Structures are given as C-alpha cells and as structure tokens.
Amino acid sequence: MGGLWPVPDVLAFLAGRWRTERSVRDLASGAEGRFEGTTVFDASADGGLLSRESGAFTWQGVTRPAERTLRYEPGAAPGTADVRFTDGRPFHSLDLASGHHVADHPCAADLYRGEFTVRGEDHWRTVWRVGGPAKDLLLTTDYRRETPPSRTSGRASPGL
Secondary structure, three states: OOOOOOOOHHHHHHEEEEEEEEEEOOOOOOOOEEEEEEEEEEEEOOOOOOEEEEEEEEEEOOEEEEEEEEEEEOOOOOEEEEEEOOOEEEEEEOOOOOOOOEEEEEOOEEEEEEEEEEOOOOEEEEEEEEEEOOOEEEEEEEEEEOOOOOOOHHHHHHHO
C-alpha cells in the first residue's frame, strides 16, 4: 500500500467520519505539538461538504480543545473541489484524480504549501509547510476512515 490511490470524485471519497492525527513542528525553535480528534465531512446544501474537525491540541505540554470548519464545494472540473473558509474566502483547490495534489495558499506574508496524498480508500495524508517572516512550520496530518465507505461513492480501484 505504498503507492498512490486515484480518486475520481474527491467529495464522494471524503464523505464520512475520519480519525485525525496531526503533528506540528516549529522548525525554527524545535517545539513540537500534536492534535488528535476527528474530522467529519457532511453533505452541505450547495452539493459539497462541510468539514468539521474537533479534538485536542497539545503544545508545549498544555492540552486545549481545538476545532475548525471548512467548506468543500464542487470544483470547476468534475470530481474536484474548491476548499473555502467558513466565511467563503478561498483556501485552495483539491484534485485527487492521481492520488496526489499540491496546493498553495498565500496568507499575508506567509505561504502555506499543502501536499495531499491518498494512500488507500481509508487513509490519506496532508503535509503543510508554512513559511514566512514569523512562521516556519511543518504540519503532517493522517486521516483514517472511521465509517465504512459507501458502495456508490465512485472511487477508483488502485489499478485505475
């Protein structure tokens, strides 16, 4: 299972509940943190998904509740998505047809570069590198499916 898993329909693939584990490293200071929780992708009225992440984030020995919500809207090409913040601002595009995607998001003086890799029908990973005048971070998140995939999701088999 070391190869890529092509995903012809990113919204169908993501739908459901995922166990979420993220490591956060400050490359400048060496500090490390960890997020553990769940991400639930539920259908939204616009034909996309609402992604709700919730759990606990531990940083420098202190654990606090953490959450975020993103909107995944149907993209311009079939099977793709446009990811937006809850207020509608664009975040990045997402196309997993090859099982791999790279996206950039400029944020003030910082650049967020995300790499998305699908490892199988029940596992995908994001790696965000954040660089700027005040940030030098590496965030690695593994998502493992908690709810079984739908038989009508339209996902490709590994050989496609």
